[in-house]
Amino acid sequence: MQTTGDQQLLKRINRSVLLRLMQQHSGLSRARMAAQSGLTKSTVSVLVRELLDEQWLVEASPPVSGDGLGRPSTPLQLNAEGRVLIGMEVAVECLRIVCVSLTGEVLSEHEVPLHSADPQAVCTQATALLQPLCADLAARGITISGVGVCLPGAVHDSTGLVHFAPNLGWRNVDFLGMVRAALATAGMACGTLYVQNDADAAALGEYEFGAGAKDDPLIFINCDVGVGAGIVLNDRLFTGARGAAGEIGHTILQIDGPVCSCGRHGCAEAFIGARAIRGSADVARAGHYLGVLIQNLDALFNPKTVVIGGKICAEHPGLLAQAQATVAQYTRQSGMPMTEIRAARYGLQAPAVGAAALVLHRFLRPLSEGANHVFGH
Numbered sequence: 001m002q003t004t005g006d007q008q009l010l011k012r013i014n015r016s017v018l019l020r021l022m023q024q025h026s027g028l029s030r031a032r033m034a035a036q037s038g039l040t041k042s043t044v045s046v047l048v049r050e051l052l053d054e055q056w057l058v059e060a061s062p063p064v065s066g067d068g069l070g071r072p073s074t075p076l077q078l079n080a081e082g083r084v085l086i087g088m089e090v091a092v093e094c095l096r097i098v099c100v101s102l103t104g105e106v107l108s109e110h111e112v113p114l115h116s117a118d119p120q121a122v123c124t125q126a127t128a129l130l131q132p133l134c135a136d137l138a139a140r141g142i143t144i145s146g147v148g149v150c151l152p153g154a155v156h157d158s159t160g161l162v163h164f165a166p167n168l169g170w171r172n173v174d175f176l177g178m179v180r181a182a183l184a185t186a187g188m189a190c191g192t193l194y195v196q197n198d199a200d201a202a203a204l205g206e207y208e209f210g211a212g213a214k215d216d217p218l219i220f221i222n223c224d225v226g227v228g229a230g231i232v233l234n235d236r237l238f239t240g241a242r243g244a245a246g247e248i249g250h251t252i253l254q255i256d257g258p259v260c261s262c263g264r265h266g267c268a269e270a271f272i273g274a275r276a277i278r279g280s281a282d283v284a285r286a287g288h289y290l291g292v293l294i295q296n297l298d299a300l301f302n303p304k305t306v307v308i309g310g311k312i313c314a315e316h317p318g319l320l321a322q323a324q325a326t327v328a329q330y331t332r333q334s335g336m337p338m339t340e341i342r343a344a345r346y347g348l349q350a351p352a353v354g355a356a357a358l359v360l361h362r363f364l365r366p367l368s369e370g371a372n373h374v375f376g377h
């Protein structure tokens, strides 16, 4: 019998249901997966067989008995060795590439200075980084799920076009198309390719690789020369109409305040951005304004977790502590519960690891997989 498109989609949805169960409850047996997913035991059995063959899952040993659902069962878990995700960050001064397991362990990392911000030059450098990594993984029999790329700019959600990346000097660049063409020319197979804004990617990394129940809404604030946020809302990235949601560096915190790079006065970036921080007094002031910014975000989104990352956060740990203290003060005044505010789990690698998480995130949501990806060959 020929399989129709709808059946293929249904199968992908069912597979993603099982993989998402594994993300949250590692060690479930087939019977437990059937009970928790609502799928029949025979469907689960067939799909698990496929997921084992494709190195998404592995059987843990030894089998356990006494789970109340019949014969001894074999616990299943995500395959942390046989299949990987690749993430790449195009930053203003460097290119970072990481290889990450399905469970979020960073297996390898590599960073090189960016020779030139010209899109074609970046593409050539990116391909040169990917080539030895992909060849090595292939030689070891490891499957590459795909490659996620992130960069400091607004990315259109459905086309993947980089609308505007001011710090790279890019406007309407089809970077993904360029990378795909370069990989095809080199005869490399790296799975599906995706592109996303750097703060958005970093938010996904924190979201996908957290243990157990997911923090939702989750906001990742990237503090660097610019200040941007990635927002996960209702299990999806919230990117806005043109991919520019989360540009919180240009929300105004003080009328007639210091001048900002955008030409306005009193933007968050003029207090928190790297150019505003020269001494320890500036760190305390930046932390205080970061707390104000988080308070405003809390009023808008009421996030479960706010994660702070980026170079400024890594270089000045006092920033986070001051922001927490400021928010705690607002919390006491209003009698509202305090939102969790913490440092990025992956530090400066957060965007690159997040780009890798993007590959997994998209795979696990077959219905929302827009056009913002290109299939490898």
Ligand SMILES: [Zn+2]
Pocket (backbone or CB within 6 Å): 249, 250, 260, 261, 262, 263, 264, 267, 268, 269
């Ligand atoms: Zn501004």
